[in-house]
Structure formats: structure tokens, C-alpha cells
Amino acid sequence: MATLFTGIQPTGFLHIGNYFGAIKNWVKLQYEYDSYISVVDYHAITVLYEVDNMPQNVFDMALGLYACGIDFERTTLFIQSEVPGHAELTWIFNTVIPLGELERMTQFKDKSRQNRANVNVGLLDYPVLQAADILIYKGEVVPVGEDQVQHVEFAREVSRKFNARYGETFPECKALLTQTPRVMGLDGSGKMSKSEDNYIALFEPEEEIWKKVSVAKTDPARKRKTDPGTPEICNIYALHGLVTPKNAIEEVAEGCRTAGIGCLDCKKIFVENLMTVLDPIQERYKDFSSRKQQVRKVLTQNAARCREVAKSTILEVKQKMGLSPVWEI
Numbered sequence: 001m002a003t004l005f006t007g008i009q010p011t012g013f014l015h016i017g018n019y020f021g022a023i024k025n026w027v028k029l030q031y032e033y034d035s036y037i038s039v040v041d042y043h044a045i046t047v048l049y050e051v052d053n054m055p056q057n058v059f060d061m062a063l064g065l066y067a068c069g070i071d072f073e074r075t076t077l078f079i080q081s082e083v084p085g086h087a088e089l090t091w092i093f094n095t096v097i098p099l100g101e102l103e104r105m106t107q108f109k110d111k112s113r114q115n116r117a118n119v120n121v122g123l124l125d126y127p128v129l130q131a132a133d134i135l136i137y138k139g140e141v142v143p144v145g146e147d148q149v150q151h152v153e154f155a156r157e158v159s160r161k162f163n164a165r166y167g168e169t170f171p172e173c174k175a176l177l178t179q180t181p182r183v184m185g186l187d188g189s190g191k192m193s194k195s196e197d198n199y200i201a202l203f204e205p206e207e208e209i210w211k212k213v214s215v216a217k218t219d220p221a222r223k224r225k226t227d228p229g230t231p232e233i234c235n236i237y238a239l240h241g242l243v244t245p246k247n248a249i250e251e252v253a254e255g256c257r258t259a260g261i262g263c264l265d266c267k268k269i270f271v272e273n274l275m276t277v278l279d280p281i282q283e284r285y286k287d288f289s290s291r292k293q294q295v296r297k298v299l300t301q302n303a304a305r306c307r308e309v310a311k312s313t314i315l316e317v318k319q320k321m322g323l324s325p326v327w328e329i
């Protein structure tokens, strides 16, 4: 079984964009790959954050992933900072990567613009830590959205450079592009995100979801129920694609074009279908929340397992680089 690695930041909560755009796919892939998923808290500290909230955010992310269907047995879900080898391998990789390659990364440029008061070395080094995250487990497959392909390419480059200098050690990992298109936010202006406040949270009650969806933007041509619309330009129609069966989507499109249904009717159908997906996830979340000790124990065991794998990779790397253990001299 090939090894898969992916990571997610401890943002404190999950929205349906995270689920349909990534996590749902990870749940499927855990049956096909030896899967490692990390809550990447070392990545999260490259921007300013609330220290007091971090432990809860990290744990909630793990709970949320288990509620979505990540399986205790099939996936090694762990917290990045509990495996120090990631940072050690990052330092080693820093010595094979030219500075210019990091400065060219799109995400560094974007994040530097967004965090002008805190352009720290960690922001620049972020892709090197990502490469270490993947390669410390000799990861071969990395499920990503299109915006992360550049980072997987970069990890391949790290492998090539290390292998060329010190001998064949790391695989060249591949990006596994998720089939799901990016999930647009309720305001229709861009990707669903916490910072844009245009999201539906995964664990939000139906009433709250309805409050948001009922006022969400639709085709502006549909001012009255009798105005025909163009579903293809409507954000709600795009969201239907995530949860509504194909034949029902066709009915929605036809109803929209002929003014046979109003936008509120259409939104009600969407929320109803969405809740058939979210209800079991929310149930599982409640269940896992009632046995936090067990979840914490599994995370601790998983980190211990990861440290073993990481130790073996670091030992191999150090031997190839002529570093210690000195007792072998």
C-alpha cells in the first residue's frame, strides 16, 4: 500500500468547504493508502495566533476529522508538534534548497502581503516544513487542491536535490488532485473561508444554517418569484452539486429557468439535502465529544508511532550525510 500524507491547520472549526473540498476525499482514500493525517500546529504558528485557544483548536480539529469519518484504525491521525522529527528534517532540507526557490512561492508572496507586520522566516520556510511532513514518512501521494500543487512540486524538488547530493533516499511524491471543485462561499465572491465569513460550519445546527442560506446571494435577475433565472451563475445551484442527487438538480435547474420554483424553495431543498449529509457527522461529533479521553489516547499512540517512523528516516538521512551517531566511528 502506498503512503499518503496530508495536513490540516487547527483553525478551530470546519466548514462544508473543508469537508466537500478535502476531508470527504481523505475518508475515501484511507481505504486505498497507508494514510497519515496531521493537524499541523507548527504551520499554524507562522501567523499571529491566540495562544490560549491553540490547545482547544488542535483537539477540536482532530475530533472533527474523526466525526467526518477518519477511522481510528485506518488512518494515523496525529498532532505535528508531537513529532519533533518534522522540524529536524526541515533543518536538513533547508541546507539543500536555494533561497530563491522559496522566495518565488506564491503562498509566501500572498502571506507576506497579508501579514506585513509579521513576515517571519517560518512563512518563507513553510514549504520546506511541508516537504519534511511528507517525506519523513516517505509519502508518495499527497491529496491537494489546485492551490497546493506548487507545494507538492516543491517537495518533489526537495527529494531530487537531496537524493542527488546524498544518494537515493526519498520518493518523488505525487499530487492527487481532488475531484471536487472548489466550494464557493455563500456570498458568491470566492472560495468558502472562515476569514471571508461566507461559510456554513460543519457542526452548525440546521436553524443557523437556514438563517445564513435564506439570505445568501442568488441570480440577481430573480428579483421576483416570477422572474426566470440562470442556475449556472447562481451560487446556491453550485452548492446543490455537492449534496443534491443528479435528477433533482435537473429539476431545480428547470424550475429556476422557467420560474417554476422560487429561490427560497430552492434553498430549502438544498438545506434539506445538506442535512442528510451533516446529520450523521454531527451525531458522531457529539459521540466523540463525549469520549474525549479515548480520542486523546489514540492521538498520543499515533504520535508515538509517527516518532518511530520519523526516527528511522532521520537515522538513514544522518548516516547518508555523514552525521552522528559518532559511536559508529
Ligand code: SF4
Pocket (backbone or CB within 6 Å): 218, 219, 222, 229, 230, 231, 234, 235, 236, 237, 252, 255, 256, 261, 262, 263, 264, 266, 267
Ligand atoms: S432558483 Fe435556485 S438556482 Fe435559481 S437563482 Fe434561485 S437559488 Fe439560484
